[in-house]
Amino acid sequence: MIRVPESQRVRDALENAVLDGHYRPGERLDPARLEEEFGCSRTPIREALQALERSGLVQIRPKQGTYVTELGISEVAERFEVMAELEGMAARLAAGRIERESLADLELALAECEEHAISGDADAYYYANARFHGIINDSCGNDYLRQQAYALKRVLQPYRRLQLRVPDRMRRSMAEHRIIADAIARGDAAAAEAAARDHVLVQVKEFSNLVRTWRQLSAS
Numbered sequence: 001m002i003r004v005p006e007s008q009r010v011r012d013a014l015e016n017a018v019l020d021g022h023y024r025p026g027e028r029l030d031p032a033r034l035e036e037e038f039g040c041s042r043t044p045i046r047e048a049l050q051a052l053e054r055s056g057l058v059q060i061r062p063k064q065g066t067y068v069t070e071l072g073i074s075e076v077a078e079r080f081e082v083m084a085e086l087e088g089m090a091a092r093l094a095a096g097r098i099e100r101e102s103l104a105d106l107e108l109a110l111a112e113c114e115e116h117a118i119s120g121d122a123d124a125y126y127y128a129n130a131r132f133h134g135i136i137n138d139s140c141g142n143d144y145l146r147q148q149a150y151a152l153k154r155v156l157q158p159y160r161r162l163q164l165r166v167p168d169r170m171r172r173s174m175a176e177h178r179i180i181a182d183a184i185a186r187g188d189a190a191a192a193e194a195a196a197r198d199h200v201l202v203q204v205k206e207f208s209n210l211v212r213t214w215r216q217l218s219a220s
Helices: 006-019 031-038 042-057 073-097 100-119 124-139 143-163 169-185 188-219
Strands: 058-061 065-068
Touching: 006 031, 006 042, 031 042, 042 058, 042 143, 042 188, 073 124, 073 143, 073 169, 100 124, 100 169, 124 143, 124 169, 143 169, 143 188, 169 188
Parallel strands: none
Antiparallel strands: 058 065
């Protein structure tokens, strides 16, 4: 079993707390209180907050503290649209450039995704899913594209994790992964690009529907 770093564990928990509404937009996050809540030292708290700032979930204000922010659905959707184009392009290029060893790694990542989908572990699935897409990005042969894709993925991580909570989403995500992998394996660049792009655009709809449902429940 892969050991999850303390800062990642804290980051995931904080992401969930912010997105679930446990911490509200504009609320100040007290590091001392978070240390007590998560039973850890200041260092993983600081690293987790810095990561959340990069994703846009919090703002670190000098001499004031760390405050919860919130991206609107339309702002998140715009970022997903850009991510869809980047991942589509990466898949298209990878279809003509991927090495045999990387294809084998892609199948291993798929198997890991399937294992976590069956167990219902959405967080573990997310990180296996990230490895799957990382292999494609690393195989595209374009370092600038890879860097831009990774930068945007860091911003979208909390929202991509969140949409995996939608019922049956992991199973459908697995099916989408299989289509992408098969297209890359047979060198079908157009099919790989379309499948990878659609895979990301579906996540916009899943996330938007989930947030609207939560807001309706909160208002009732």
